[in-house]
Amino acid sequence: MxxxxxxxxxxxxxxxxxxxxxxxxxxxxxxxxxxxxxxxxxxxxxxxxxxxxxxxxxxxxxxxxxxxxxxxxxxxxxxxxxxxxxxxxxxxxxxxxxxxxxxxxxxxxxxxxxxxxxxxxxxxxxxxxxxxxxxxxxxxxxxxxxxxxxxxxxxxxxxxxxxxxxxxxxxxxxxxxxxxxxxxxxxxxxxxxxxxxxxxxxxxxxxxKNSLMNMFTNKTLRVEFLYPVDIVEVKSLINTLAYQIRQIEDSNRTFVIEYSGDDNDRKKILEKLVNLGIKNFGDNTSSLEESYIRLLDKFSKVYSYE
Ligand SMILES: Nc1ncnc2c1ncn2[C@@H]1O[C@H](COP(=O)(O)OP(=O)(O)OP(=O)(O)O)[C@@H](O)[C@H]1O
Incomplete structure (x- = not known):
C-alpha cells in the first residue's frame, strides 16, 4: 500500500x-x-x-x-x-x-x-x-x-x-x-x-513523532544557578552563542538557553556561565505542543503569504 x-x-x-x-x-x-x-x-x-x-x-x-x-x-x-x-x-x-x-x-x-x-x-x-x-x-x-x-x-x-x-x-x-x-x-x-x-x-x-519532540530539546539548555542572576548578565556573557535566552517564570535563578550550534557551542556556553555558580544544568524537555508552536513560529518567518 x-x-x-x-x-x-x-x-x-x-x-x-x-x-x-x-x-x-x-x-x-x-x-x-x-x-x-x-x-x-x-x-x-x-x-x-x-x-x-x-x-x-x-x-x-x-x-x-x-x-x-x-x-x-x-x-x-x-x-x-x-x-x-x-x-x-x-x-x-x-x-x-x-x-x-x-x-x-x-x-x-x-x-x-x-x-x-x-x-x-x-x-x-x-x-x-x-x-x-x-x-x-x-x-x-x-x-x-x-x-x-x-x-x-x-x-x-x-x-x-x-x-x-x-x-x-x-x-x-x-x-x-x-x-x-x-x-x-x-x-x-x-x-x-x-x-x-x-x-x-x-x-x-x-x-x-519523537524527532519533532526532540528537535528543539537537543539544542536547548536549562541552567539553574546557585544564586539569583540578572538576565542581562547572562545575556552579556553568551549573547553571541545563543539565539534565545529566557528566564523561567517565578525564578531568577533558572534560564532556558536556545543555541543553534553543536556540542562545542554547548560547552562554550557552560564555560562562560560557570563563574556565576551553576547548580544544575541539562536538556530542557519540551512537550510536542511546545515543539509544534516553536516550529510554526520558526517557519512562519520563512514563508510569509500575507
Ligand atoms: N471553497 C473555498 N473557497 C475559498 N476559500 C476556501 C475554500 N475552501 C477552503 N478555503 C480556504 O482555504 C484555507 C484552508 O482551509 P482548510 O479548510 O483546508 O483549512 P484547515 O487546515 O482544514 O482548517 P481548520 O483546522 O480550521 O479546519 C482557508 O483559508 C479557507 O478559508
Missing part, C-alpha cells in the same frame, strides 16, 4: 490554500497532519478523496492516479472528510451492511457493535446523536475493510467517552493500515500517531 502526494497546490481564485505539498507513505501506521486553522488540512483531504481537484500536482494511491484511475486508486481507501452522516432512513445495521456490500465485503455487525459501542442496531440513523452518527459512520468504513483510512479530525466535537472509543479503535487497527488523520489536539496526535506532518499551506516538517 502506498500514498504519494506530489507537488499539490490549490488556489481558490488568487488565494493560495496549499503550496506544493509532497510526501510519500508506504509503511503501515498512523500519520498525523497537524496545522493551525486554515492551514489547508481539509483542502488536502478533499483533494485526496477526489472531492475537489488540485490546481496542480498529483496524488497516487498504490501507484494509480486518483483522478485518472479513481476506481483502482480508491479501491481500498476509506475517507472521513467533512461531516458525512449515515443515511437517516436506514437502521444502523442496514447502513453498515450497505457500506460493506458496496465493496463486496461481508460484515459481522454484532462484532462491530461491541468494538465501537454502537447504538441499538435497529435504530434509524436519523435519530442518533452526533457522536453516535460518527461511530456508525466509522463502523461502516471499517466494515469495508480498507487498507488506507483518511480521517479529517475524527474526534472533532465528540464527548470524552466517544473520543476514547474512537482513539482505541485507531490504536487497534493502525498496525495493519495506513491511517492519515488530522487533528488540532496535540495530545491526541501524540498518543495516536507514529509520524507527523506539520502543514501551513506548505509542508513545514515531516518525520517521526
Amino acid at each position: 502506498s500514498v504519494e502526494v506530489s507537488n499539490i497546490s490549490k488556489y481558490f481564485g488568487k488565494f493560495i490554500a496549499l503550496d506544493s505539498i509532497s510526501f510519500n507513505i508506504s509503511n503501515n501506521g498512523c500519520y498525523g497532519i497537524l496545522g493551525p486553522n486554515g492551514a489547508g488540512k481539509t483542502t488536502l483531504f478533499k483533494i485526496m478523496s477526489t472531492l475537489i481537484k488540485p490546481s496542480s500536482g498529483t496524488v497516487k494511491i498504490n501507484g494509480y492516479d486518483i483522478f485518472e484511475s479513481r476506481e483502482k486508486a480508491l479501491k481500498d481507501t476509506a475517507f472521513l472528510v467533512g461531516t458525512p452522516e449515515p443515511y437517516d432512513y436506514l437502521t444502523v445495521k442496514e447502513f453498515i451492511e450497505f457500506a460493506a456490500k458496496l465493496r463486496g465485503k461481508d460484515v459481522n455487525v454484532n462484532e462491530l457493535k461491541d468494538e465501537l459501542d454502537l447504538p441499538d442496531l435497529r435504530a434509524r440513523c436519523g435519530i442518533l446523536s452526533k457522536g453516535q452518527k460518527r461511530r456508525v459512520y466509522l463502523a461502516a468504513l471499517l466494515a469495508q475493510d480498507p487498507k488506507i483510512m483518511i480521517l479529517d479530525e475524527p474526534t472533532d466535537g465528540l464527548d470524552p467517552i466517544e473520543i476514547y472509543v474512537i482513539k482505541n479503535i485507531i490504536k487497534k487497527i493502525k498496525k495493519d493500515k495506513i491511517i492519515i488523520l488530522s487533528s488540532h489536539i496535540l495530545s491526541e496526535v501524540q498518543e495516536l500517531c507514529d509520524y507527523i506532518m506539520v502543514v501551513k499551506k506548505r509542508l513545514l516538517w515531516k518525520g517521526d
Whole structure:
C-alpha cells in the first residue's frame, strides 16, 4: 500500500490554500497532519478523496492516479472528510451492511457493535446523536475493510467517552493500515500517531513523532544557578552563542538557553556561565505542543503569504 502526494497546490481564485505539498507513505501506521486553522488540512483531504481537484500536482494511491484511475486508486481507501452522516432512513445495521456490500465485503455487525459501542442496531440513523452518527459512520468504513483510512479530525466535537472509543479503535487497527488523520489536539496526535506532518499551506516538517519532540530539546539548555542572576548578565556573557535566552517564570535563578550550534557551542556556553555558580544544568524537555508552536513560529518567518 502506498500514498504519494506530489507537488499539490490549490488556489481558490488568487488565494493560495496549499503550496506544493509532497510526501510519500508506504509503511503501515498512523500519520498525523497537524496545522493551525486554515492551514489547508481539509483542502488536502478533499483533494485526496477526489472531492475537489488540485490546481496542480498529483496524488497516487498504490501507484494509480486518483483522478485518472479513481476506481483502482480508491479501491481500498476509506475517507472521513467533512461531516458525512449515515443515511437517516436506514437502521444502523442496514447502513453498515450497505457500506460493506458496496465493496463486496461481508460484515459481522454484532462484532462491530461491541468494538465501537454502537447504538441499538435497529435504530434509524436519523435519530442518533452526533457522536453516535460518527461511530456508525466509522463502523461502516471499517466494515469495508480498507487498507488506507483518511480521517479529517475524527474526534472533532465528540464527548470524552466517544473520543476514547474512537482513539482505541485507531490504536487497534493502525498496525495493519495506513491511517492519515488530522487533528488540532496535540495530545491526541501524540498518543495516536507514529509520524507527523506539520502543514501551513506548505509542508513545514515531516518525520517521526519523537524527532519533532526532540528537535528543539537537543539544542536547548536549562541552567539553574546557585544564586539569583540578572538576565542581562547572562545575556552579556553568551549573547553571541545563543539565539534565545529566557528566564523561567517565578525564578531568577533558572534560564532556558536556545543555541543553534553543536556540542562545542554547548560547552562554550557552560564555560562562560560557570563563574556565576551553576547548580544544575541539562536538556530542557519540551512537550510536542511546545515543539509544534516553536516550529510554526520558526517557519512562519520563512514563508510569509500575507
Ligand atoms: N471553497 C473555498 N473557497 C475559498 N476559500 C476556501 C475554500 N475552501 C477552503 N478555503 C480556504 O482555504 C484555507 C484552508 O482551509 P482548510 O479548510 O483546508 O483549512 P484547515 O487546515 O482544514 O482548517 P481548520 O483546522 O480550521 O479546519 C482557508 O483559508 C479557507 O478559508
